[in-house]
Each structure stands twice: as structure tokens, then as C-alpha cells.
Amino acid sequence: MSKIDILAFGAHPDDVELGAGGILAKHARAGFKTAICDLTYAELSSNGTVENRQIEAERAGEALGLTSRYCLGFPDRGLIGTKEQLLMITQIIRQLKPKIIFSPYFKDRHPDHVACNQLVKEAVFDAGIQKIITPGNEEIHRVSKVFHYFINDLADADVIVDIGSVYQQKIAAFKAYKSQFGQQENNAITPLNKPNFFGMIEGRDRLWGQQIGVTYGEALVSARPISLGYLL
Template sequence: MKLDLLVLAVHPDDAELGCSGTIIKHIAQGKKVGIVDFTKGELGTRGTIETRAEESKNASAIMGIHARENIGIRDGFFKNDEEHQLQVVQMIRKYQPEIILTNALYDRHPDHGRASDLANDAIFLSGLRKIETSVDGIVQEPWRPRLTLQYIQDTYIKPDIIIDISEQMEQKIAAIRAFKTQFDSPSEDEPQTYISTPGFLQSVIARAREMGKNIGAEYGEGFTSRKLLGVDSLFDLR
């Protein structure tokens, strides 16, 4: 299946936290959107691989995405090397997206910045015809998206562009809350973590409100770009 928009995320729930409003908005516009998670989030303090998989399924249904896969690389210890780059290249060539959204350039969680670099390198390599990959015995064609952006996660990064997600905010929060072992979920059986406190989800909402304020909207999601962005008309800007 060819996708219009592909989200690359190192952990299940990164896409929901970082750009689910944008995902939902583009699906409403008729775009085909998918997510490829790099790891199963097995190092997460709360929950299990099985609960995270079920939560990902539920969040996907809330967002209405068209495809979701998990590469299954090692959480916390993966490297930006040839083996992992080729795994990501296979996914890019499989879905042939016009636009890719991926992890933050840097963040308090070291996996995020490392995954962003891995994705960026794989995106470039995916366009080289002399790099051969195949899926189920079928040789893949080279593919490179026309645009790559990074969503902003926990660490504050000044965005290069902000998407108005005011109408999608309620659905975004529902998608995040689908990860019920992770967020705003008191438990006597598991330890409290930085992201499981009510204050963390409140900070996500506050960040979206702050992003929105910058473009005259109620809520927004910010993105960075490694290259300068261009538009056909000044009237496309606000």
C-alpha cells in the first residue's frame, strides 16, 4: 500500500504524543497515513510488550490510520548502523510515502535523537538505486520522500512549522490515553514514572496550547526541518 504520510517512531506512543493531531487531520483530508514503530518499548517501566501492542492497536483505531508495523529492533540499545538502516529502508520503500514524520532531533530520552538520525540516514539511502533491498523475495524500487519533518517531544525545541490541530485535539488525547499503562494511570502494582503522572499529560496539552497560540489557533503541533522549507505562494502562510 502506498501511503501519503508515514510516521517513523522509535517507541509505541511516540507518534501519538508527537504528531497524532497531524495524523488525524490528514486522514480527515483523505490522505493515507501509516506508522512504523522501531521497537516494542520493552524497556518501559510500566506495562509489557503484550499490553503495549494492544494499546498501539487501540490507538491506531482511534486515529484511523491505514497501516502500522513494528520492526522489532532492540529498545534502548539499537545503533544507527547498516543493519538497522536497511530495515528502515525496507519500510520506506514498501510504503513509498510523500512525507515522513519522525522523532525529535534531540530529547531527554536518548533513543529519540538517535532514532531521528537513523531515520534521516535511511531516508537518504532509500533513494539510492544501487542499494538493493527486498521484501518477501520481491526486489524493491528506490524511494525518497519529498519532505521529512521531525515532531517535537519532551524537550523544548523551537519549531520551524506549526500545524493547527484545534479540531483534532480531543481525538489526540484519546489516542494518547489508549496507552493506559503509560499515562495518567495510578497503579498499586507498578511504580509511578515521569510520564505516568497527571502532570505529564497536562504538559502535553499545555505544549499544544502554546504551539497553537503562536499561529492564532487553540492547539498546534510543531515540527522541525533539517532543510529550508519553501511554498508556492505567500498566501499559503498565516
């Protein structure tokens, strides 16, 4: 595996795209190596199949210019923090050696998103502990920064990134998940495929953009103070 600059974790394929797709696309366009690691195949989703969702995830990753994408295959609604789950996340962090990690916001309404946040938090810590041995005997790795992106919620942001130049890529990644966000025959009605869902996402991106004087933005939260050498 090649080293990655930004590694974004999501509980399900499409989580990262909704909350940080623009940021990943912008950094990929600038030459940084980006990756997504989905913890589950989202096999309990009301619509679509695992096989189709993986095809959609691949297309979404292409739209964002990802270097790579992974799925650890944990059970959907089964992110219970077993030793095996934690070790697998720790291993992929050590293998990819990211400088920055993204995980979902820690107060999201979906329990799997909150569980993903907690698992990644623990794995980031464990990745730097010498006496924790991963299956491939990977070297320890210490992540420089961890940020949390929003999926279902709004809160005060610590960082807002201008994503106007890559917004069409975010939309393309969003639209790749036709099984989840599209109005298809025989689909169950969910909050995700109601007509106003994309309007909500776009409105939120416009709101954050407005806060920094641009058209579209994506917001991140840091649980720790952000280090700056100088203000100017």
C-alpha cells in the first residue's frame, strides 16, 4: 500500500462523500493522495444491494479523484468495538501512514456514525503504541491531525474549506449512489431519497461557504486545539 496524505473513515459507503467529498476532491486535484475506508458494506440499507453499492462507491471515488478506497467489511449496525475491529483499523492506519484522518462528527444521530468516530479515535491512539502488534507486524504511525466531518448534523465549525472549485465533483459523487438517493421503482421511502435531501446538503454547504465569503464550503471539527506557528 502506498502512503496517503488524507484518510477518511466512514461507517457506510456514501458517508464521507456527503460530509467531506469536496475537501477530498480539492486535495486530490492539488496532487495530494486521498483515500476512503468504509467500515461496513451497508448491508442493512433499505435500498440497493451490497454488490451495487460497491459499484456506486467505486464510481463516487473516481469522481473525487481518490488514490484508493477500502472496505473492512464489519457488520452493519455491528460496530461494537471488538478487539478484532480495533486492530484492523489500527493496521490500515499503520499501512497507509496518513498525515490527516477524517471521521464522522461525534454527535451524529446515526449510532453507526458515532461508533465509527469512537473506533477511529481509539485506533489512532493504538497506531502509535509500540507494544500493540498488528497482523502484518506494521511499524507504528502517529497521525498529525484528526478532523471530524458532518453527515446529518450542524454544529460550530473549527475549519471551513472553500470547495467551490470542485463542487461539481461532489455532486457527481453524490449522484453515483443512485440506489440510495434516487427515486427508483420499488425503492422504500427513506430520508435519503426524499426530494429535499440534496437541497439540504447543498444548503448546508452554502451556509458554511457564506461564513467564509465563498459559495460552497465544507466544515470540520477538531477535538484538539489546532496548532499554528503564526497568525499571518
